[in-house]
Amino acid sequence: MAIRISKLFGMDIYETNATYRGKVFDLVVNLEQGVIETITTQPLKVNSKQEAKKIITEHSIPYKKVISADDIILINSGNIPISNKRKAKIEEKEEKKDPKSNIRKKYIGYRSKYTKSR
Numbered sequence: 259m260a261i262r263i264s265k266l267f268g269m270d271i272y273e274t275n276a277t278y279r280g281k282v283f284d285l286v287v288n289l290e291q292g293v294i295e296t297i298t299t300q301p302l303k304v305n306s307k308q309e310a311k312k313i314i315t316e317h318s319i320p321y322k323k324v325i326s327a328d329d330i331i332l333i334n335s336g337n338i339p340i341s342n343k344r345k346a347k348i349e350e351k352e353e354k355k356d357p358k359s360n361i362r363k364k365y366i367g368y369r370s371k372y373t374k375s376r
Contacts, residue, residue, distance in 0.1 A: 261327050263287070263294070269327070271299065271319065273335035279319065282331065286318075294321040297331070 263285060271279040280299030288295050300317040304310045319333055326332045 266297075266327060266331070269329075269331050271297065271331045271333060273333055274325065275335045277335065279333065280317070285321075286314075296320055297324075 266282050266285065269282050271282065273279060282297055283300055284298040284302045285294050286296040286298070287293070296314065296318045298313055298318045300313045302310060302313060304313065323333045324331060325334055
């Protein structure tokens with residue numbers, strides 16, 4: 259699914275069970291990976307961290323729940339399983355990031371008897 263980010267602003271968000279969730283106000287983008295992380299239904303112009311945290315926890319939707327974005331944004335309400343093709347793509351992307359990351363995760367915190375203590 260390829261779409262310009264500027265087209266997403268102001269779009270209506272619906273769940274697969276036809277529940278209206280709001281309009282897109284802001285997007286949280288991970289610039290290192292080049293992906294959208296979160297959609298918020300409230301503006302993120304706040305005065306304190308507590309207000310920002312409240313908006314992120316109560317008025318946001320993880321972008322991984324998005325099924326389709328064309329005239330509206332359709333998100334998974336939990337009643338539709340992710341297709342096997344989509345699961346395979348997600349797993350493939352994770353492997354492409356760093357194939358040795360799984361090995362590194364396995365040995366995090368491992369110290370041999372030859373490792374000097376810090």
